[in-house]
Amino acid sequence: MRDIAEDVGVTVATASMALRAHPRISPQTRTKVTEAAVRLGYIYNRAAANLRQTRSSLIAVCLSDASNPVFNEFLIHVEAELRGQGRQVFLGIARDELTLQSQFLQTAMEQGVGGIVLIPVRGTTRAHLRPVWPDERAEPLVPTVLISRGLEGLNLPQVLNDDRRAGTMAAECLIAHGHQRIIWVGGGQDTSTARDRQAGAAQAIAQAGLPAMEVLHGPTLRRFGLDAAQAILKRSGPAGRPTAAICFSDLIAFGMVAGILRSGTTPAESLSVIGCDDMEEAELIHPPLTTIAVNKEGIGRLGAQHAITRPGASVVTRLPPRLILRATVGQVAG
Amino acid sequence: MRDIAEDVGVTVATASMALRAHPRISPQTRTKVTEAAVRLGYIYNRAAANLRQTRSSLIAVCLSDASNPVFNEFLIHVEAELRGQGRQVFLGIARDELTLQSQFLQTAMEQGVGGIVLIPVRGTTRAHLRPVWPDERAEPLVPTVLISRGLEGLNLPQVLNDDRRAGTMAAECLIAHGHQRIIWVGGGQDTSTARDRQAGAAQAIAQAGLPAMEVLHGPTLRRFGLDAAQAILKRSGPAGRPTAAICFSDLIAFGMVAGILRSGTTPAESLSVIGCDDMEEAELIHPPLTTIAVNKEGIGRLGAQHAITRPGASVVTRLPPRLILRATVGQVAG
DNA sequence: TGTCATAGGTCAATCGATTAAACAATGTTA
DNA sequence: TAACATTGTTTAATCGATTGACCTATGACA
Numbered sequence: 001m002r003d004i005a006e007d008v009g010v011t012v013a014t015a016s017m018a019l020r021a022h023p024r025i026s027p028q029t030r031t032k033v034t035e036a037a038v039r040l041g042y043i044y045n046r047a048a049a050n051l052r053q054t055r056s057s058l059i060a061v062c063l064s065d066a067s068n069p070v071f072n073e074f075l076i077h078v079e080a081e082l083r084g085q086g087r088q089v090f091l092g093i094a095r096d097e098l099t100l101q102s103q104f105l106q107t108a109m110e111q112g113v114g115g116i117v118l119i120p121v122r123g124t125t126r127a128h129l130r131p132v133w134p135d136e137r138a139e140p141l142v143p144t145v146l147i148s149r150g151l152e153g154l155n156l157p158q159v160l161n162d163d164r165r166a167g168t169m170a171a172e173c174l175i176a177h178g179h180q181r182i183i184w185v186g187g188g189q190d191t192s193t194a195r196d197r198q199a200g201a202a203q204a205i206a207q208a209g210l211p212a213m214e215v216l217h218g219p220t221l222r223r224f225g226l227d228a229a230q231a232i233l234k235r236s237g238p239a240g241r242p243t244a245a246i247c248f249s250d251l252i253a254f255g256m257v258a259g260i261l262r263s264g265t266t267p268a269e270s271l272s273v274i275g276c277d278d279m280e281e282a283e284l285i286h287p288p289l290t291t292i293a294v295n296k297e298g299i300g301r302l303g304a305q306h307a308i309t310r311p312g313a314s315v316v317t318r319l320p321p322r323l324i325l326r327a328t329v330g331q332v333a334g
Numbered sequence: 335m336r337d338i339a340e341d342v343g344v345t346v347a348t349a350s351m352a353l354r355a356h357p358r359i360s361p362q363t364r365t366k367v368t369e370a371a372v373r374l375g376y377i378y379n380r381a382a383a384n385l386r387q388t389r390s391s392l393i394a395v396c397l398s399d400a401s402n403p404v405f406n407e408f409l410i411h412v413e414a415e416l417r418g419q420g421r422q423v424f425l426g427i428a429r430d431e432l433t434l435q436s437q438f439l440q441t442a443m444e445q446g447v448g449g450i451v452l453i454p455v456r457g458t459t460r461a462h463l464r465p466v467w468p469d470e471r472a473e474p475l476v477p478t479v480l481i482s483r484g485l486e487g488l489n490l491p492q493v494l495n496d497d498r499r500a501g502t503m504a505a506e507c508l509i510a511h512g513h514q515r516i517i518w519v520g521g522g523q524d525t526s527t528a529r530d531r532q533a534g535a536a537q538a539i540a541q542a543g544l545p546a547m548e549v550l551h552g553p554t555l556r557r558f559g560l561d562a563a564q565a566i567l568k569r570s571g572p573a574g575r576p577t578a579a580i581c582f583s584d585l586i587a588f589g590m591v592a593g594i595l596r597s598g599t600t601p602a603e604s605l606s607v608i609g610c611d612d613m614e615e616a617e618l619i620h621p622p623l624t625t626i627a628v629n630k631e632g633i634g635r636l637g638a639q640h641a642i643t644r645p646g647a648s649v650v651t652r653l654p655p656r657l658i659l660r661a662t663v664g665q666v667a668g
Numbered sequence: 669t670g671t672c673a674t675a676g677g678t679c680a681a682t683c684g685a686t687t688a689a690a691c692a693a694t695g696t697t698a
Numbered sequence: 699t700a701a702c703a704t705t706g707t708t709t710a711a712t713c714g715a716t717t718g719a720c721c722t723a724t725g726a727c728a
Contacts, residue, residue: 001684011708016685026706041468043475046444047381047390048684052713056381058445061425066413067614072406079400079427083434088441091395091425093413100417107422110380111392134375141377222618254615261595261620280401281588284556285619286595335714345678350715360676382714385683 001045007036019044050112059307060108062092062101064121064149068220068251070277070296071119074148077300078117085308087114094121098128105131109141115307116144120151122190143310147303150192155314159303161294162318163193167200169323170246170274170292175208178332179244179272183214185228185256186248194248197276201246214242218252225255226262232271233263243332244272250279253289257328268330278324288326295319335379341370353378384446393641394442396426396435398455398483402554402585404611404630405453408482411634412451419642421448428455432462439465443475449641450478454485456524477644481637484526489648493637495628496652497527501534503657504580504608504626509542512666513578513606517548519562519590520582528582531610535580548576552586559589560596566605567597577666578606584613587623591662602664612658622660629653 005015010029018025018033036042050056059082063071079089090113092104101121108116109131116132126136133140146158174182184201187194198215205213218224225247235241247253253275260267267273267287275282278293298319306315339349344363352359352367359367370376384390393416397405413423424447426438435455442450443465450466460470467474480492508516518535521528532549539547552558559581569575581587587609594601601607601621609616612627632653640649 012685013687013709014707017687017707020686024706029706043465044444045385045446045684046441047446048385048713049686050713051379051382051385051684051715052686054713058424066406066410069403069406072400072403076400076427079425080429088445089425090392091413091423093410095414107380110378111422112379112381131377222615226618255618258618258620281556284560284589284592286592346715347679347717348677351677351717354716358676363676379714382683383716385685385714386716388683 001042003040004033004036004042007040008032056112056114057087058090058111058113059087059304060090060092060105060111060113060116060118062094062104062108062116062118064094064101064119065096066093068249070249070251070279070294071148073279073296074119074300074303077297078147078304081301081304082308085304087304087308096121098123102128102131105129108132113142115142116140117303117307118144118146119148120146122149122188124151126154139310143307145303145306145311147299148193150316152192157306157311157314158316159299159306160192160316160318161299162320163196164200164203165318166276166292166294166321167197167202167246168204169200169321170197170276171201171204171208171213173274173290173323173325173329174244174246174272175204175210177244177272177329179242180210180332181214181242181244182210183216183232183242183245184248185216185225185245186218186220186252188217197246197248213246220249220251222251222255222258225252225257226259227255228252229256229259229271229273230263233260233265242271244274244329247273247275250275250277250282250289250291253291253328254281254285257285257287257289267328272329274329276321278322282324283326287328290326290329291324293322293324295321335376337374338367338370338376341374342366390446390448391421392424392445392447393421393638394424394426394439394445394447394450394452396428396438396442396450396452398428398435398453399430400427402583404583404585404613404628405482407613407630408453408634408637411631412481412638415635415638416642419638421638421642430455432457436462436465439463442466447476449476450474451637451641452478452480453482454480456483456522458485460488473644477641479637479640479645481633482527484650486526491640491645491648492650493633493640494526494650494652495633496654497530498534498537499652500610500626500628500655501531501536501580502538503534503655504531504610505535505538505542505547507608507624507657507659507663508578508580508606509538509544511578511606511663513576514544514666515548515576515578516544517550517566517576517579518582519550519559519579520552520554520586522551531580531582547580554583554585556585556589556592559586559591560593561589562586563590563593563605563607564597567594567599576605578608578663581607581609584609584611584616584623584625587625587662588615588619591619591621591623601662606663608663610655612656616658617660621662624660624663625658627656627658629655 005012018030094101275291278291282289339346352364428435484492609625612625616623
């Protein structure tokens with residue numbers, strides 16, 4: 001920048017203002033400055049600018065875990081929105097470890113990010129957010145938003161899927177197809193997503209007057225779904241086992257579908273499967289997966305916006321899910 | 335930092351040195367300073383430090399396209415290695431657009447990154463790298479490394495899979511199973527990955543004295559594989575069509591497998607399929623996919639290292655692939 | 669006792685940009 | 699013609715940390 005100024009014969013201040021098209025600068029000098037900038041191959045130092053302005057165009061995005069592709073789908077939309085808003089992504093992957101997450105938040109603050117989009121690791125409490133939120137009584141140091149997974153009693157903006165509703169929709173879909181013995185596969189009690197979806201499903205089943213659903217908690221992995229499906233199908237006779245499964249996540253549903261095929265049958269005829277998320281591949285596996293679609297783009301984009309302009313207090317937004325009927329839920333005979 | 339200095343009763347310079355455990359500072363003052371730092375909730379401003387030091391711990395990582403999950407698998411390993419080395423990730427997703435890629439490289443330089451890991455968008459030339467490499471005769475402004483996809487004649491460090499070998503291995507596997515009519519599905523001429531894999535396969539087929547393989551180029555999408563499989567199976571009688579397909583990427587292979595199942599048959603009995611990449615789900619679909627495994631961790635980690643410490647001139651590293659025999663390749667009858 | 673090394677700090681410049689306030693030149697108004 | 703706006707630019711402080719040069723006790727040695 002000094003070079004430019006010298007080249008044109010003005011001061012650095014003028015050059016700075018000229019480059020930012022400040023109204024106080026005459027058009028002539030501005031063009032001269034911009035030309036010189038190009039000619040000299042000038043590279044704007046955003047970090048220096050941020051330092052002076054004590055605000056930053058860098059936004060931290062922390063994924064609890066990248067092994068579940070659905071989080072990458074969120075990431076894509078968050079990144080798109082941020083870029084559209086002239087922000088940059090400072091990425092962290094917490095690998096489901098609370099300490100990694102805290103460390104990342106710490107470096108994010110050190111790097112001077114202007115906002116944070118967080119898919120929290122399971123078990124996250126206020127204490128783990130201390131790097132961004134040292135004083136409980138005040139607001140976080142920078143606009144911070146939780147997406148996809150909620151954290152209760154936290155007074156933080158959150159953008160979530162309406163997971164309770166999603167669970168209900170899944171159960172209702174199965175019930176409408178005549179299923180009476182339904183099993184819940186996957187999840188656990190340690191994320192709001194899993195808790196809410198399960199609670200929603202349980203509620204719908206209770207409301208329909210059906211026996212309480214069996215619950216099989218487990219990790220969000222294809223492998224778990226695959227093993228679960230095979231185990232269920234091994235149980236003696238169709239009378240002794242559920243006819244349909246609600247999977248906490250599509251990832252598990254994919255595994256179940258594969259497991260069912262490996263057992264030599266198909267989902268619709270032996271064990272109906274409904275997933276949740278509507279991941280990209282859901283319609284492209286065989287047979288195509290019936291699932292509850294989560295508005296990943298809506299959540300990602302709104303989350304990104306909230307990380308830029310702090311929304312009022314603790315706004316919890318829940319976007320409605322949508323039922324996608326495909327081929328893995330069959331009508332119960334009789 | 336000023337607050338700390340005042341609190342302890344030293345100058346800012348001393349505080350700075352104390353926090354970095356400079357030998358000139360006595361243990362006593364150091365502990366006093368560190369204590370004060372904790373007590374006052376001090377947050378290290380890495381950007382300011384980088385500004386002064388004119389070097390940065392931020393490393394740019396640019397993905398050509400996040401819709402192919404294999405790039406996310408690379409990302410995970412790159413991130414892990416960078417974090418291990420005390421660096422941070424500045425992420426960009428180019429959505430397969432050259433302009434987005436150039437824009438990202440520009441912002442990366444503006445942000446003052448210390449290195450760049452790039453999976454280049456198809457069609458990338460030196461001109462598109464100008465933001466990082468303005469002067470052709472000199473080195474890039476910061477250590478820059480290409481991973482996964484190579485760019486010819488570029489005098490840049492590259493860490494790649496040995497794609498030619500991968501293509502050869504795939505073809506040899508099919509040939510060993512008795513296949514004579516083999517079709518190539520996916521890819522094109524615009525990435526080194528696709529070109530090399532295809533060339534490797536073609537070579538193996540020629541060497542075996544078999545008729546040249548049919549080629550069906552197309553986008554790296556499940557959908558393309560699915561449609562391709564159905565189209566191939568619709569051709570009149572087994573005599574008139576290939577008995578095996580080499581897919582440019584697992585993603586396409588997944589689609590083909592689904593398409594074959596939708597046609598009411600299975601890969602091993604009607605159209606053998608071999609993929610390339612060995613994505614996480616390859617072993618968890620039904621039937622499990624035979625594929626050529628790419629050393630994604632090796633490439634990701636080595637790439638990350640090269641972006642930190644510039645390796646000698648233009649080092650092109652090709653990591654060897656590995657054949658993973660699973661269930662989608664069948665023996666040809668007769 | 670005078671000289672010198674050493675330990676432990678302080679001073680002040682610096683990285684690259686931004687910005688409030690001061691200033692000079694020109695035009696405008698009473 | 700004197701007082702005042704207006705326009706375009708410069709001056710100098712600032713963001714937060716780092717660092718080479720300089721300074722001051724204290725103890726060691728001749």
